[in-house]
Amino acid sequence: MHKYFKYGVVVAAAAIAGSFNPSTTNAAGRLAIYCSMQGDWCQLASERFGKQFDVKVSMTRNGSGSTYAKILAEKDNPKGDIWYGGTLDPHSQAGVNDLLVSYKSPLLSEIGKPYQNPATSQKNHSTGIYVGILGFSVNTEMLKQAGLAMPKCWADLTKPEFKGHVQVASPQSSGTAYTATATFAQLWGEDKAFDYFKSLHKNISQYTKSGSAPGKNAARGEVMIGIGFLHDHAKEKAKGFPIELVAPCEGTGYEIGGMSIIKGARNLDNAKKFVDWALSKEGQEVAAEVSAFQVPTNVNADVPKEAIRLENVKLINYDFIVYGSEEKRKGLIDRWVKEVKPLER
Secondary structure, X not given: OXXXXXXXXXXXXXXOOOOOOXXXXXXXXXXXXXXXXXXXXXXXXXXXXXXXXXXXXXXXXXXXXXXXXXXXXXXXXXXXXXXXXXXXXXXXXXHHOOOEEOOOOHHHHHEOXXXXXXOOOOOOOXXXXXXXXXXXXXXXXXXXXXXXXXXXXXXXXXXXXHOOOXXXXXXXXXXXXXXXXXXXXXXXXHHHHHHHHHHHHOOEEEEEOOOOHHHHHHHOOOOOEEEEEHHHHHHHHHXXXXXXXXXXXXXXXXXXXXXXXXXXXXXXXXXXXXXXXXHOHHHHHHHHHOOOOOEEOEOOXXXXXXXXXXXXXXXXXXXXXXXXXXXXXXXXXHHHHXXXXXXXX
């Protein structure tokens, strides 16, 4: 086990008192959030912060890969202030490309040490706000109807009987899928990882844009097996859908959810206040209110009972520094586009 462990919404805020108060004054004004987590979490956090600090918050939700591309495209005229959530790797890439602001929140003392400054630049460009385990979920009703045995390992997903029954997102748009790509490269070495991808490709019914879509589709019976972060799948299971969550036998990677301030932010003071709030016990416990079951990084925050416990999973020693670098990320995605995506299924 590892040693550590568009839809837009505009919230017009009214000033009310809150339990978390990093400052004696409100942060009146505006804040533009780019959010790469599940939409209802993004929305509730935006509302909660806006009301508490009398801030008018605008929020745009998009995947982490797409959000990075947006921030890069807007670098000469930034429109966002905060990048909230999503896998750490594209946050790291943004940091080394000078698209982020260094900020050491006073709340860092409450954050687990591995998550305080985890990005490639090591300049406090990003902070970890949650941990999520990579794996897959299986629709047990579809599995039973097909008369198949429950897959328990990554290797099982390449078996011929699962042809057309597996979904995963595209690493071109999804941070989740990039984490999977980087996980396989660290498990087996890059060449063997791409051999695995080519075998898996034969069984893929669709490469989705969003990393959470395969789990939702498996829950609803649109596909038998969905690869992704298990906290997303746990949310579907909590709704009563017939899925079983699998942490693969060979071992698996995990994500640190990142949070960063965008360089050139028009509302820098409010961005810093949002970081402080989002790192607090109160800010991190918002997730469970919308059935988001990641493991929080604030050591004082409650871990949802539905969360996958880190101690129960065989985790690889995921190298966030190497696999968060621009060179490595671009190389792996380009190789997937050239060697895997064009293959027939």
